[in-house]
Amino acid sequence: MPMPTTILITGASSGIGAALALEYAAPGVTLHLGARNTERLEAVAVAARAAGATVAITTVDVTDAESIRRWVIAADDSMPLDLIIANAGVSAGTSGLQGAEPDAQVRAVFATNLDGVLNTILPILPRMAARGRGQLALVSSLAGYRGMPSAPSYCASKAAVKVFGEALRGTVHSSGVKVSVVCPGYVRTPLTDVNDFPMPFLMETDKAARLIRRGLERDKARIAFPWPLAATVWLLQALPPAWIDPILRRLPGKAAQVA
Secondary structure, three states: OOOOOEEEEEOOOOHHHHHHHHHHOOOOOEEEEEEOOHHHHHHHHHHHHHOOOEEEEEEOOOOOHHHHHHHHHHHHHHOOOOEEEEOOOOOOOOEOOOOOOOHHHHHHHHHHHHHHHHHHHOOOHHHHHHHOOOEEEEEOOHHHHOOOOOOHHHHHHHHHHHHHHHHHHHHHHHHOOEEEEEEEOOEOOHHHHOOOOOOOOOEOHHHHHHHHHHHHHOOOOEEEEOHHHHHHHHHHHHOOHHHHHHHHOOOOOOEOOOO
């Protein structure tokens, strides 16, 4: 696939989003970077410009559908977007709670992780389809393969992104729009920094960004890594719940607060 030269990334102020911005930053590349934290976003923009990219930043919350729509459309009006990476996400779990996640936590996780992805990609789909080209990357997680008692809303929201993206890929195939679902394992980001339990195959963000870029260049339907952990969660999904549930209930919990 041709290298994208106009790219929009949500959640670009830290973690995988920031690493992707720097991975793609180069002369001739225009980056539209959005996030809630202006100060961190500015820092990413400075580094990307130093690498030769043209960078426009916007302080935006992906849960605000109208603001996201205006930003995406304005970016596309300035120069047609080749690639959108819907990356913004939050994490929360059940550690320290007696019983289920609070209503507010569940809704906040879904509002960012699922609605935020839809708010980002739906405005651009008709435009990309009309011109017969464009690529969408929907960032899910290996946690979306199987519901974990330690983080129900996080797993479920990422599962919805995964399944929607996989279905959308087939739906828009004939229009020329490419869709990939990204399913990382543990990556060293502000979301994982709060975890106080062992994280197998923990990966640095720059390596994750390289794997994602390579997968997008190959138009892979699903970009899942690292492979040992991807194989493990696939197996957990395939085995009967009666076998797996007792084991999953013993796993350490994720912090019960939206990060």
